[in-house]
Each structure stands twice: as structure tokens, then as C-alpha cells.
Amino acid sequence: MNSKNCNKTTPDTHKKGSSSSLISADIAIIGGGVVGCAVARKMALEGASVVLIEKAPDILDGASKGNSAILHTGFDAPVDSLEQKCVQNGYDEYIKIHESLNLPLLKTSALVAAWSKEEEDRFPDIFKKGVNNGVKDLCLLSRKEILNLEPSLANHIRSAILVPKEYVIDPWSAPFAYLKQALENGGQALFNAEVTKGRFDGTNWYLNTKQGEVQAGYVINCAGLYGDILDKNVLGSTQFQIKPRKGQFVVFDKAARKLLSSIILPVPTERTKGIVLFPTIFGNIVVGPTAEEQESRSNASVDKKTLTLLVEQAIEKLPALAKMPITATYAGIRPATEKKHYRVIHNHDKNWITLGGIRSTGLTGALGLACHVHDLLLQQGSDFKKLETPVTTTVPNLAEHLPRDWAREGYEEIICHCEMVTKREITAAMKGCLPAGSIDGLKRRTRATMGRCQGFYCSARLAELTKEKFTNTIGVGELDD
Amino acid sequence: MINPLKYDNCDVAIIGSGPAGLAAAIALKKQGVNRVLVLERESEAGGIPRHCGHPPFGVLEHARVMTGPSYAKKNIRTAQNAGVDMALKTSVTALGVKGELSIASPLGTGTIQAKRVLIATGVRETPRSARLISGSRLLGISTTGALQSMVYLKNLIPFRNPVVVGTEIVSFSALFTCKKAGIHPVAMLEEKPKPSIMQPLQKAAHLFGVPLFLNTQIINIIGKDRVEAVKVADIEGNIRKIDCDGVLFTGLFTPESSLVSMSHLKLDHNTKSPVIDEFNRCSDLAYYAAGNLLQPLNIAGNCWRQGRKTASFIAKDLKENAHVNLGK
Ligand SMILES: Cc1cc2nc3c(=O)[nH]c(=O)nc-3n(C[C@H](O)[C@H](O)[C@H](O)COP(=O)(O)OP(=O)(O)OC[C@H]3O[C@@H](n4cnc5c(N)ncnc54)[C@H](O)[C@@H]3O)c2cc1C
Numbered sequence: 012m013n014s015k016n017c018n019k020t021t022p023d024t025h026k027k028g029s030s031s032s033l034i035s036a037d038i039a040i041i042g043g044g045v046v047g048c049a050v051a052r053k054m055a056l057e058g059a060s061v062v063l064i065e066k067a068p069d070i071l072d073g074a075s076k077g078n079s080a081i082l083h084t085g086f087d088a089p090v091d092s093l094e095q096k097c098v099q100n101g102y103d104e105y106i107k108i109h110e111s112l113n114l115p116l117l118k119t120s121a122l123v124a125a126w127s128k129e130e131e132d133r134f135p136d137i138f139k140k141g142v143n144n145g146v147k148d149l150c151l152l153s154r155k156e157i158l159n160l161e162p163s164l165a166n167h168i169r170s171a172i173l174v175p176k177e178y179v180i181d182p183w184s185a186p187f188a189y190l191k192q193a194l195e196n197g198g199q200a201l202f203n204a205e206v207t208k209g210r211f212d213g214t215n216w217y218l219n220t221k222q223g224e225v226q227a228g229y230v231i232n233c234a235g236l237y238g239d240i241l242d243k244n245v246l247g248s249t250q251f252q253i254k255p256r257k258g259q260f261v262v263f264d265k266a267a268r269k270l271l272s273s274i275i276l277p278v279p280t281e282r283t284k285g286i287v288l289f290p291t292i293f294g295n296i297v298v299g300p301t302a303e304e305q306e307s308r309s310n311a312s313v314d315k316k317t318l319t320l321l322v323e324q325a326i327e328k329l330p331a332l333a334k335m336p337i338t339a340t341y342a343g344i345r346p347a348t349e350k351k352h353y354r355v356i357h358n359h360d361k362n363w364i365t366l367g368g369i370r371s372t373g374l375t376g377a378l379g380l381a382c383h384v385h386d387l388l389l390q391q392g393s394d395f396k397k398l399e400t401p402v403t404t405t406v407p408n409l410a411e412h413l414p415r416d417w418a419r420e421g422y423e424e425i426i427c428h429c430e431m432v433t434k435r436e437i438t439a440a441m442k443g444c445l446p447a448g449s450i451d452g453l454k455r456r457t458r459a460t461m462g463r464c465q466g467f468y469c470s471a472r473l474a475e476l477t478k479e480k481f482t483n484t485i486g487v488g489e490l491d492d
Numbered sequence: 493m494i495n496p497l498k499y500d501n502c503d504v505a506i507i508g509s510g511p512a513g514l515a516a517a518i519a520l521k522k523q524g525v526n527r528v529l530v531l532e533r534e535s536e537a538g539g540i541p542r543h544c545g546h547p548p549f550g551v552l553e554h555a556r557v558m559t560g561p562s563y564a565k566k567n568i569r570t571a572q573n574a575g576v577d578m579a580l581k582t583s584v585t586a587l588g589v590k591g592e593l594s595i596a597s598p599l600g601t602g603t604i605q606a607k608r609v610l611i612a613t614g615v616r617e618t619p620r621s622a623r624l625i626s627g628s629r630l631l632g633i634s635t636t637g638a639l640q641s642m643v644y645l646k647n648l649i650p651f652r653n654p655v656v657v658g659t660e661i662v663s664f665s666a667l668f669t670c671k672k673a674g675i676h677p678v679a680m681l682e683e684k685p686k687p688s689i690m691q692p693l694q695k696a697a698h699l700f701g702v703p704l705f706l707n708t709q710i711i712n713i714i715g716k717d718r719v720e721a722v723k724v725a726d727i728e729g730n731i732r733k734i735d736c737d738g739v740l741f742t743g744l745f746t747p748e749s750s751l752v753s754m755s756h757l758k759l760d761h762n763t764k765s766p767v768i769d770e771f772n773r774c775s776d777l778a779y780y781a782a783g784n785l786l787q788p789l790n791i792a793g794n795c796w797r798q799g800r801k802t803a804s805f806i807a808k809d810l811k812e813n814a815h816v817n818l819g820k
């Protein structure tokens with residue numbers, strides 16, 4: 012089966028069900044971040060009719076836009092917490108499904124690196140936590156062993172804990188694949204459709220969106236950075252408050268990739284996981300993220316002072332980075348709350364589940380959270396019939412270590428030379444059941460303009476190819492306007 | 493179209509069809525080198541001048557004042573007449589030892605073995621991110637090269653009222669492009685106390701009515717989807733907000749040396765150009781370099797001359813060392 016099966020709903024495609032509703036479904040998922048996409052996939056495969064409602068023109072407009080892309084084992088998660096369970100289940104599920112979805116996995120492993128005696132002193136706790144979390148393969152490495160593995164690390168490193176199964180994934184293709192699979196199995200998606208209000212009649216929800224009304228038996232709030240606001244506006248009250256916490260990153264040139272093969276984690280402190288040095292699936296080395304409390308839920312801006320500090324810290328740990336050019340900078344905003352843990356709240360009476368405060372492990376935890384939602388709905392007595400032969404979805408590979416589209420002939424031309432993005436890839440990303448809804452969405456699907464030159468060579472050609480495709484385009488007009 | 497994957501017995505492969513690459517190719521043919529293949533990743537040859545729709549090009553090499561595109565056309569014609577082979581839409585993806593090049597083209601991927609290789613991949617401007625500029629990631633942030641390709645090749649404009657950053661020669665060229673495209677820059681910013689090029693720039697800025705702010709840098713780029721304003725600070729710390737719909741970063745050229753930095757060839761980490769000897773030869777003796785890759789940013793005429801000169805070194809090298817097989 013193919014795109015015939017796939018429902019990207021535009022406002023004028025009315026569906027039967029309720030006379031006044033634009034769409035009706037068993038489950039409405041509000042928010043197209045990684046969590047919403049994972050829930051949509053799971054519930055579609057479990058046989059529910061689902062609709063994902065997103066306020067932006069494309070998925071991944073919030074917290075899921077910029078993260079470290081680490082697939083966490085959960086070795087340092089709070090013991091016995093829901094987060095730990097979801098991270099572990101999410102991890103296992105990703106390992107299980109990634110090949111069938113054509114999602115990449117970079118088996119980097121991680122080193123929790125101690126650069127001081129004080130940090131080393133925390134190692135026993137980390138080991139203990141790891142064991143309690145069922146991550147039993149942690150092992151201690153001496154300075155010599157570390158430098159054997161990672162010869163470019165600064166030699167004032169003292170020792171490290173090796174986390175063999177901590178890996179790196181593609182942060183955008185994964186949620187894209189999840190939602191695509193939901194759509195190819197009968198799910199629907201609505202974009203530019205902010206949910207502003209709603210009412211529950213004891214059986215069904217009627218959600219007001221900017222595109223019209225959606226009727227659903229259950230609602231899953233996956234609104235990330237706006238989870239509390241959504242609860243307040245639609246459910247009537249909220250049990251938590253989002254405290255946005257920004258993380259800035261600096262991306263080094265691909266020439267730096269040869270300097271590092273593992274993820275270098277700091278010894279975690281109470282407040283944050285700290286600054287990480289890691290390879291990306293796209294072949295760069297990144298340093299970040301910072302942890303900065305801020306008011307704004309949407310302002311993912313960077314600042315020179317912080318970026319400069321990040322670069323200095325990176326060079327301190329990996330001195331040869333001093334010679335490496337910087338490719339990009341970015342920031343992501345964590346949907347933190349006033350408490351540390353996931354804020355998953357099941358409102359039985361109102362058929363409403365909130366997946367709130369999925370702060371810093373949601374890329375990994377999403378698939379686990381999706382299973383958790385399924386469990387909660389089962390407890391509530393839902394009985395969906397699992398699809399017997401679900402459509403298998405695949406997404407294009409963007410990982411540097413696996414064959415990319417340009418390696419296959421007939422691609423017409425390379426549009427973005429730095430990231431070797433072909434015209435065939437760009438064209439495909441603007442079609443199909445989950446086409447790019449914005450330039451950013453197109454970049455996340457293809458990597459166009461994300462490389463060294465940041466558009467010096469390719470933005471003209473890209474502007475031409477995307478002309479009139481999106482509300483906000485690269486070009487603002489023609490010459491003779 | 494030449495299929496680069498079926499091109500045997502290549503004497504010299506030239507990466508890049510800008511002024512340096514084409515000048516070298518023409519000179520090599522004139523000096524009797526048999527199989528000269530230019531590899532160009534774009535669908536048209538000519539390099540940067542292709543999208544510089546303004547003069548002056550060609551003064552040194554053709555004794556004429558030309559615009560970039562007509563200059564590029566002339567160079568291509570001359571190369572074709574000289575018997576240079578050109579493979580377009582052909583990206584060199586890796587430099588192997590002793591002249592073995594990995595390439596990708598819509599016809600497929602593979603390798604070419606050349607006796608000698610000339611790297612003439614040019615330069616690009618430093619984008620916003622590598623300058624660690626504060627603010628959001630928005631539409632409307634561009635470089636001169638990107639602006640000129642949009643305007644001259646695609647008839648599109650990325651903004652109407654940008655702030656221009658930088659005061660190099662190319663910034664001057666950026667002002668002209670804006671003028672031609674009906675774009676009205678609202679300010680020109682220079683971090684230093686003086687413009688990088690004094691006379692013409694101040695005059696041009698004045699002429700086009702663009703206020704020039706010295707000792708001033710961007711401290712924030714603000715907007716939702718597209719740039720809406722920038723905040724700038726001067727040396728005394730005075731902050732002002734300038735409404736605009738774009739930011740044009742000009743200059744701070746850096747060699748397009750990614751092939752070199754990913755390869756076994758030695759790179760000068762300060763200049764980001766390949767390390768060369770007095771014959772423009774790289775650390776692997778099968779490789780040479782020329783053009784802007786070696787000295788950002790020079791005018792096209794000088795790149796042309798350097799390409800030609802390097803071609804003589806290569807021709808001589810091939811003649812004298814024909815028996816020495818550098819390749820496999
Ligand atoms: C700096 C940083 C580093 C991180 N590193 C990692 C890592 O290495 N590994 C890992 O596993 N996790 C990591 N994370 C965590 C992960 O990115 C988050 O947990 C995850 O993105 C949260 O996703 P979400 O779907 O809950 O929220 P979001 O991505 O914010 O999605 C919510 C969506 O809901 C939409 N929305 C909001 N309100 C409405 C409404 N009223 N109507 C319709 N739509 C609405 C928004 O537009 C948005 O698209 C990191 C996060 C950050 C910020």
C-alpha cells in the first residue's frame with residue numbers, strides 16, 4: 012500500500028461521522044512533537060483511528076526541534092520512575108523497529124568523563140544507579156584506556172565510566188517516521204490547527220481548532236512547551252507549570268568527526284545533565300547544551316557569549332577542535348516544569364491524558380510513553396483491535412554513515428553541495444503523505460542548507476524549487492515587483 | 493555530456509570551473525597536455541562570476557571590462573575551443589592518494605584516476621552561524637553570494653530592507669546588487685573603527701543613502717519566522733534597534749577547502765588553504781591548487797593568472813616525470 016492510504020487532511024476534506032465536525036476519530040493527539048508522533052503511531056497500529064493536531068505548519072516546531080539526539084539507556088534516570096521506565100522501553104522499541112523504518116543508529120557508546128577528583132568521587136553513585144536501572148554493562152576505564160579509545164581527548168582526563176549502549180540517532184527522521192507510519196495506517200494529521208478550546212459531553216471531546224472542530228473519544232495532550240496552557244484552556248485546569256529551559260549548541264565542521272567516536276558525557280549534577288560533546292548522525296561534532304531558564308516558550312535564540320564559552324569548553328576537552336571551523340549554532344527549549352519528573356496525568360472522568368514536562372529524555376522516551384498511553388487506555392476499558400498487517404513505512408536515510416540518495420544514480424542534480432542533498436530528495440520531501448509544511452520542515456527532512464556554507468551555494472536554487480510552496484518562503488518577491 | 497565515470501587516461505583533472513580552473517585547463521591544452529578534464533558540480537560551468545551580474549571582470553586577462561556572466565561565457569567558449577573536456581553536475585566527493593578522485597554524478601558514483609589534479613574550488617563567505625552571531629534562526633539571513641545567485645540567476649529577492657554587515661570590496665558589490673534588485677538596505681554595519689575599504693564604500697553607501705555605522709555590531713536578530721529587527725551595540729555599549737527584514741553578511745571569505753580538510757592533504761589551519769610549495773603543489777605531489785582557494789578574496793583576473801601559471805608547473809612536471817608513476 013502506498014500514499015493512497017495516507018491521510019494528510021486539508022480543511023476541505025470532510026469526513027463522515029459528526030455533522031458539524033471536520034474530523035472525528037477515536038483519539039485526538041494534540042501536538043506534533045516527538046511524543047505526539049510516537050503516540051499517533053502506537054495507537055494507529057493498535058487499531059484506533061487517530062488524528063494528530065498541530066498548530067504549526069509542520070511537525071517538530073517545539074522542544075523536538077533542537078536536541079542532542081542521544082538514544083539514552085536510562086542508566087542515570089531517576090530509579091523506579093516513570094521516566095526511567097519510558098526511556099528504557101523507548102530505547103528497546105527503537106532498537107527493535109528502527110531497521111524496518113529505515114531509521115539509522117550510530118553505535119557510539121558514551122563515556123561519563125571525570126576531569127577532577129570531585130567528579131570521580133561520584134562514580135560509585137553512578138554505578139549503583141546504573142545497576143538499579145538495569146543497565147549492568149557500565150565499566151570503569153582508566154586514563155590510558157580512555158586515550159586508547161579516544162586519542163584526541165585532552166590528557167588531563169582522569170577516568171571514565173563506559174556506557175556501551177548509549178547511541179546517537181536522527182532526531183528529525185525518527186518522529187517523521189512515527190507519524191508517517193500512523194498516517195499510512197489510516198491516521199490523519201491536521202496542521203495550522205491550534206487547539207484553543209474544547210468541550211466534553213461525557214463521551215466525546217469536541218475540540219476547537221483553527222481549522223475547524225475535531226471530535227474524539229479520547230484526547231492525549233502532547234503539547235510539550237504548551238502542555239500546561241492546553242490543559243488550562245481546554246480541560247479547565249492544570250497540575251503543573253512549564254518552566255522553559257533553553258539549551259544552546261555549537262556544531263563543528265565534519266572534518267572534526269575523526270577526532271571523536273564516543274559521546275562524552277559530564278558527570279551529572281542535580282540540575283542538569285551538563286555539557287556534552289557528541290558526534291551527530293550527520294557526521295559533525297557538537298558541544299552543548301546549556302541549561303538556561305527563560306520566560307519565553309518559543310524564543311530559541313543563541314547568544315555569542317554563551318556560544319563562545321561552549322566552544323572554549325569543547326576545546327578544553329578536545330583540544331584539536333581549536334583548528335576546526337564552526338558549521339552551525341542552534342538552541343532547543345526543554346519543556347521543564349517546577350518538578351523534575353515527567354508529568355503524566357490521566358483524567359479518567361474526562362478521557363484525557365496529559366504527557367507533560369517531557370523535559371530532556373523525550374526523544375528516547377517517546378516510544379515508551381506511547382506504550383504507556385496504550386496501557387492507560389486499556390485500563391480505561393478501551394478495546395481497539397490491533398492491526399494484523401500494518402503498512403510498513405520507510406523514510407529516506409540522512410545519516411552520513413549509511414548510503415545517501417546521491418549514491419544512487421538518476422538524482423538529476425545536487426542542490427545542497429555541503430550536505431549532498433539531491434533534487435530527487437527535495438522533490439520527494441515536498442510530496443507524499445507528510446510533505447514538508449515549511450522551509451524548516453524541508454531542511455529537517457533533507458538537511459538542505461544545514462552544512463558548512465549555510466546556503467551560500469544553494470539557497471538560490473532552493474528558493475526557486477520552493478517558490479510558492481510555503482507560506483514563508485526564502486524569496487520575498489521577484490526582481491521586477 | 494561527458495560521462496566522468498568513463499573518462500580513461502586522464503592526464504589532469506581540474507576540480508572547479510571558475511576562472512582559475514578554466515584558465516589552467518586552457519593553458520594545459522595549449523601546452524600539449526592530452527586529456528584534460530574539468531569536474532564541476534554545478535549544472536553550468538563558470539564559477540562565481542556566473543552570478544556576478546556586474547563589472548568589472550576580464551580587465552587583466554581579456555583586456556575588456558565585462559560583467560561576470562559574459563566573462564564566464566567567454567571562458568567556457570575558450571576552453572571548449574581549446575579541447576578541454578568538461579563534466580558538469582559532477583561533484584568530487586573525496587581526494588584519494590596519488591590523484592584518485594571519488595566522484596558523484598547523476599550518472600552514478602565511482603572514481604577517476606588522474607596523473608595530476610588541480611584543486612580550484614574557490615571561496616565562500618562566512619555565514620552568520622560561524623560568526624557566532626546572537627539571535628534567532630530566521631528567514632531573511634543571507635550572504636552576498638547567495639543574494640547574487642538569487643537576483644542574477646533566479647530573479648528572486650530574499651528581503652527588501654536588510655541590514656548589511658561588513659565593509660569589504662564585496663560589500664560594495666552587495667550594495668550594487670541591492671540597487672539593481674530594488675532592495676533598500678537600511679543600514680551598513682562595521683565592527684571596526686574604519687571600513688575595510690575606505691573610499692568607494694563610503695561614497696557608495698552615501699550615494700545609495702545607506703547609513704554607515706562604525707564600531708557597531710549585531711547583538712541580536714529578532715523575529716518570528718522572518719527577520720523583523722536587529723539590535724546593534726556600538727563600542728560605548730549604546731544599544732539601538734533597527735527594523736529590517738533581513739541581514740546580509742558580506743565578506744569574511746574562507747576557502748572552500750572541505751575536500752582538502754577531509755583528505756590526507758595538509759591544510760594550513762590558520763588560512764584554511766592547502767599547504768603548497770613554490771609550484772602550488774600540495775603535500776601529495778599529485779595535487780596542485782590555484783585560485784581563490786589559496787588567497788581569499790582575489791579578483792578573478794588574478795585567479796586566472798594563477799591558474800595559468802600553475803598549469804605551466806603541471807605541464808612541466810608531467811613532461812619531466814612522465815616516467816614516474818604517481819598513480820596506482
Ligand atoms: C537542549 C535539549 C537537548 C535534549 N537532548 C535529548 C537527547 O539527547 N535525548 C533525548 O531522548 N531527549 C533529549 N531532549 C528532550 C526532547 O527533545 C524532549 O523531551 C522532546 O522533544 C519533547 O517533545 P514533546 O513532543 O513533548 O514536545 P514538543 O516538541 O514541544 O511538541 C509539542 C508540539 O505541540 C504543539 N502545540 C502546542 N500547543 C498546541 C495547541 N494548543 N494546539 C496544537 N498544537 C500545539 C507545538 O507546536 C509542538 O509542535 C533534549 C531537549 C532539549 C531541549
Ligand SMILES: Cc1cc2nc3c(=O)[nH]c(=O)nc-3n(C[C@H](O)[C@H](O)[C@H](O)COP(=O)(O)OP(=O)(O)OC[C@H]3O[C@@H](n4cnc5c(N)ncnc54)[C@H](O)[C@@H]3O)c2cc1C
Pocket residue numbers: 507508509510511512513531532533534538539540541544546547548549550582583584585612613614615636637640662665748751782783784785789790791792793795
Ligand atoms: C559576490 C562576489 C562578487 C565579486 N565581484 C568581482 C568583480 O567584480 N570582479 C572580479 O574580478 N572578481 C570578483 N569577484 C571574485 C571572483 O569571482 C573570484 O576571484 C573568482 O571567481 C575566483 O575563481 P576560482 O576559480 O578560484 O573559484 P570560483 O569561481 O569560486 O569557482 C570554483 C568552482 O569550483 C566548483 N567546486 C567546488 N567544489 C567542488 C567539488 N567538490 N566538486 C566539483 N566542483 C566543485 C564550484 O562549483 C565553482 O564553480 C567576486 C566574488 C564574489 C563572491
